[in-house]
Amino acid sequence: xxxGDAHLRERARQAGSFGGAADAYERGRPLYPxxxxxxxxxxxxxxxxxxxxxxxxxxxxxxxxxxxxxxxEPSPGMxxxxxxxxxxxxxxxxxxxxxxxxxxSVDAVLVAQAWHWVDTRQAVPxxxxxxxxxxxxxxxxxxxxxxDAWAAELGRLLHPDGAxxxxxxxxxxxxxxxxxxxxxxxxxxxxxxxxxxxxxxxxVASRSYxxxxxxxxxxxxxxxxxxxxxxxxxxxxxxxIEMPYITQCYRARRRP
Numbered sequence: 001x002x003x004g005d006a007h008l009r010e011r012a013r014q015a016g017s018f019g020g021a022a023d024a025y026e027r028g029r030p031l032y033p034x035x036x037x038x039x040x041x042x043x044x045x046x047x048x049x050x051x052x053x054x055x056x057x058x059x060x061x062x063x064x065x066x067x068x069x070x071x072x073e074p075s076p077g078m079x080x081x082x083x084x085x086x087x088x089x090x091x092x093x094x095x096x097x098x099x100x101x102x103x104x105s106v107d108a109v110l111v112a113q114a115w116h117w118v119d120t121r122q123a124v125p126x127x128x129x130x131x132x133x134x135x136x137x138x139x140x141x142x143x144x145x146x147x148d149a150w151a152a153e154l155g156r157l158l159h160p161d162g163a164x165x166x167x168x169x170x171x172x173x174x175x176x177x178x179x180x181x182x183x184x185x186x187x188x189x190x191x192x193x194x195x196x197x198x199x200x201x202x203x204v205a206s207r208s209y210x211x212x213x214x215x216x217x218x219x220x221x222x223x224x225x226x227x228x229x230x231x232x233x234x235x236x237x238x239x240x241i242e243m244p245y246i247t248q249c250y251r252a253r254r255r256p
Contacts, residue, residue: 026081056082104132157221
């Protein structure tokens with residue numbers, strides 16, 4: 001096996017790991033800022049596909065706006081959480097490379113915290129297929145803002161050798177199909193999310209590289225995260241932590 005093959009197998013293993021930690025994902029992962037959703041959906045129609053919807057962190061924000069929402073998710077464990085959390089949405093099994101919907105059936109496709117897992121060679125034309133002409137493809141990632149000293153310390157603990165990129169990965173592939181999509185626009189939202197220590201542990205435990213760790217290594221890491229949380233400046237007063245985030249958004253329109 002070549003190193004490239006090994007990398008692809010490990011990537012597939014991590015991509016498929018989330019269902020086993022769906023409970024932690026639902027408890028620990030934050031929602032997305034409304035400002036980001038508003039920007040992504042500007043001038044879009046009411047039919048929205050949440051692609052790679054996970055447990056519905058974005059889906060519930062879309063249904064709350066009165067939109068006609070379909071949520072597509074490949075993991076059965078995640079879909080179970082999604083259907084329970086957002087009964088207003090239609091929930092389907094599927095993936096970005098094979099979307100179980102007809103042509104021109106939605107006005108917007110949003111992908112939150114998931115586009116870096118897809119095969120963009122298949123996903124870009126597949127998204128274009130289900131989008132109505134002039135419809136919107138929106139990609140978004142929320143990442144820790146490590147300009148904050150405590151967030152930077154957490155980042156070093158989780159990734160001593162530096163974090164592999166996820167934010168924006170694969171977005172440029174949209175521009176490689178100019179016959180399908182127009183200009184790729186970007187927008188960033190800075191915000192803070194208040195969580196307790198238990199939420200923080202679930203947040204870390206729901207990361208793919210943590211899910212797939214050996215049990216002892218994962219337990220040791222989570223113990224270190226608890227110890228770090230105890231040193232957070234807000235802990236003595238409130239037992240809560242403010243996690244700073246930047247949500248980076250990408251938007252492109254389907255060509256008529």
